[in-house]
Amino acid sequence: MDWTPTVRLSRLQREQRCIWPLGDNEVLLLWYAESVYAFENRCPHQGFALENSVLDAAEHSLSCPLHQWRFRLGTGQCLHNQSALKVYETRLQDQRVWIRLPGG
Template structure:
């Protein structure tokens, strides 16, 4: 099992905000949706491009490269040109910080 990676202090990730953490070579986008935390690989499954560069609208993130959208809660691809889900990762609050890891 891989070790947890510190993302930021809880106070640095308020509702509607996001941060990117790295677990080795894996970039992980962590988003606070109304107090619930979600973590996805920060890479569009259609094209290798950072999802964190795109807008977050409600519970979706859009890839700015070609407009693919993904559900932040599940990683599910919601429209073309992406058809594969983005890997979802565990995220937790502990000791006043936000943590995640690539558990594949």
């Protein structure tokens, strides 16, 4: 698997979230509770973009703004059923957020 650099950490900390293009897809990068999370920017329910999702501190989850499906930040697992977000592993290197791509 290959790692690819994305946004500068300082920008993500300042903006809290950003969308990063990845081929034909987009990755939603989140800075929350001193951690970085990366998901494909689409809900598995109906493919709605998650860039305006709502974070829930109590559940440590994010909710799709279309139908409020909630997903765990760490795993991407849906709290309502067996669906899950596509999650990318992240690391910090050279003041950037890197995501691990499948394959390679």
